[in-house]
Amino acid sequence: MATLSIVAVLAVVPLLPLTLVFLVHFCIRALGWYLQGQTSDRKAAIISRLKAERAALSYDHTSQEAEDGWEKIEKSGTAENGKLLTDDWNGVVGFFHPFCNAGGGGERVLWAAIAATQKRWPNAVCAVYTGDHDIERGVVVATVQSRFGIHLQEHSLVFLYLSTRRFVLASTYPHFTLLGQSLGSLILAYDAFRLLVPDIFIDTMGYAFAVAFCKYLFSNVPTAAYVHYPTISTDMLQSLDDTTGEKGIHSGAGNGLKGKGKRYYWLAFAKLYGFVGRQIDVVMCNSTWTQGHIRQLWKPKRKSSSFAAIVYPPCPVEELEKRVQLTRESEKNRQNIVLYIAQFRPEKNHSLILRAFAKFYHAAQDKPKLVLIGSVRSDTPDEKHVYNLRLEARELKIKDATSFICDAPFSVILDYLQKSSIGTNGMYAEHFGIGNVEGLAAGLIPVVHNSGGPKLDIVVPFEGQDIGFHAETDDEYAAAFGRVAAMSLEERFAMRARGRKSTKRFTEAAFASKWVGEMEALVKLQKAN
Incomplete structure (x- = not known):
């Protein structure tokens, strides 16, 4: 009898890790179901409000045309040949960009991406998750127009204000900064999903951990990442052995006991970074250099020449x-x-x-x-x-x-x-x-x-x-x-x-064309779920 008991225990032991993984996965998925339920009313209210704004805007244009004899205004939902688009998808696209008011090249990409999305899917809602609490929609639209020359449709844009942005600041983590910011992005992402669970989730700042977290929480939400530069790269690792001092700020930092520790830390982080990157559905890179490192680090489950497509940032x-x-x-x-x-x-x-x-x-x-x-x-x-x-x-x-x-x-x-x-x-x-x-x-x-x-x-x-x-x-x-x-x-x-x-x-038109192509894949995935 004792022998049978021992055999039974030994038979169960190998299953414990799998059982634990299943339980963790189930708990994460249950949290996702809870968040979707908790934010469904807010999502419906946002869609309803923006729909009313679009209707009012359409009514104003119609009235002005009738009263002033204006020519018929071209609708943004028409194809290049003038025919109506057959795909009038009207879901919510969540853009994860906690520093959207910084005014740099990364923000130019964000606004150009939103403008291209709005033009292709005029009834979709573009929701921006931001930690900038001092911005208003109308002011942002005007500022983006004057600073970048990019025209946004205000009636399909909404801002969702994050309260935990401090968790992704480098200053918050004097040591193990890469890992600290990456794990901090999970807190920030959870903050975002407590506000609204989108139909498509896109990171445009480089928080790969946040995108993978979304995929684990909501299996039916397609995800994408526009990568400006990898959080860690093989160039960074190679710079540790550089003796010239010309290969970045970490040149020669691999010497001694501290340098060896940094090397092991970076190698371990690179493995973790590769794992989270493989969870993302659609990946876009801003350059050949970025693409090369992302393909090497993330190594997709299914090899494809289209993985990590290059979408050059829009330039003026x-x-x-x-x-x-x-x-x-x-x-x-x-x-x-x-x-x-x-x-x-x-x-x-x-x-x-x-x-x-x-x-x-x-x-x-x-x-x-x-x-x-x-x-x-x-x-x-x-x-x-x-x-x-x-x-x-x-x-x-x-x-x-x-x-x-x-x-x-x-x-x-x-x-x-x-x-x-x-x-x-x-x-x-x-x-x-x-x-x-x-x-x-x-x-x-x-x-x-x-x-x-x-x-x-x-x-x-x-x-x-x-x-x-x-x-x-x-x-x-x-x-x-x-x-x-x-x-x-x-x-x-x-x-x-x-x-x-x-x-x-590198024109904005070239960017918009490639961006819409990648978005088409995301919309197709969302419809299939």
């Missing part, structure tokens, strides 16, 4: 083409200026550009100028960083030829885009580099770091000819600056024209 190409003249006559107005537009942060490696420019400057007969334009974050070490860069410029004896412009308005940036000759960047493994696209569109000849998005996506041959130069060391940068200066006016103009023409890949 058309606006710059209108504002910056590019003709043979305007070439004569270009000055011998090297322009670097980037935030004043250590990872942007302004020091490399200073050293390179110093070599270029001291060897040049026609003395060039260097202009560094960037934002300085309040309550951060950015101001001290700028001070140290000024000291370095003095030590390199280029102080009088170097200008530091902090938090410049767009008018100042535009002025330098019009009159500068070279655009540069010094960051190692920059995930995309929208500033480089803007420089190309404005007619600058780029000299960029031989890595990341600038190398793989932006400064690439166009129509079989070069549009700029790549460099890694200060000697290589200085030589490239010299090559541009040595060109004839005709050669420089031809390269500028090719560079501007190549930026058509």
Whole structure:
């Protein structure tokens, strides 16, 4: 009898881990059912309110047409050939973007994505989960229009205000920051789902853990992630062994006992990051560099060439083409200026550009100028960083030829885009580099770091000819600056024209087309559930 009991126990032991996994999975799914039930009334109220707003807007347009003889207003729900769309999906798309009022490139992607979604599915609701409590819908719509030139439909947009954003701030986690922020995003996601469970959930900031959490809570909610850069990458891991100091802020940090601990921590986190990434239905990447790392880290269950599609971020190409003249006559107005537009942060490696420019400057007969334009974050070490860069410029004896412009308005940036000759960047493994696209569109000849998005996506041959130069060391940068200066006016103009023409890949229209294609897949999944 005792033997039979022991055998029975031994037979059950292997099942305990599976039983535990099942119980955890069931509890998470039960929590999801509870959240869907708790937020269903709010969801219905939001849909009803926005539907009423659309109806009122439609009535106003009809009345104005009848009274004033206006031509019939084109409805946003029509296809390009003028026929009505057969797919008039009217679900709720939740955009997870806790810092939606930051006004940067990531926010441009968010608003362009919402605008494209609204145009394709005019009866859908776009709900933005944000931790910015001081914003109002009407003000945001107007600000997005003036800042980015993106038109949003106010009557299908709603903001849901999060109260736990502090859990994703880097300052909250002095140690184990990557893990802390990632786990903190689970708290923030739960905060979001307590407000509203959407029909489709999209992260546009890089919180992969939050998207995977959504998938575990709600199996019937399709998920997507637009990845600007991976939370961890193989480049970061490789930088731990770098001895040059030129591969990011973690170069050489793998030495010693502390460095070994960092390496094991990063490797373990990379495994966890890969696991959560594999739970996401649709993945979009902003560049070839990002795509390569995401495919390597997330390794989808089913290999597909369409996994982690590249959807280039929308850039203000058309606006710059209108504002910056590019003709043979305007070439004569270009000055011998090297322009670097980037935030004043250590990872942007302004020091490399200073050293390179110093070599270029001291060897040049026609003395060039260097202009560094960037934002300085309040309550951060950015101001001290700028001070140290000024000291370095003095030590390199280029102080009088170097200008530091902090938090410049767009008018100042535009002025330098019009009159500068070279655009540069010094960051190692920059995930995309929208500033480089803007420089190309404005007619600058780029000299960029031989890595990341600038190398793989932006400064690439166009129509079989070069549009700029790549460099890694200060000697290589200085030589490239010299090559541009040595060109004839005709050669420089031809390269500028090719560079501007190549930026058509990065327009807002190109982004919208690819975004809608990925959204179609999500809508199809949602309908199938």
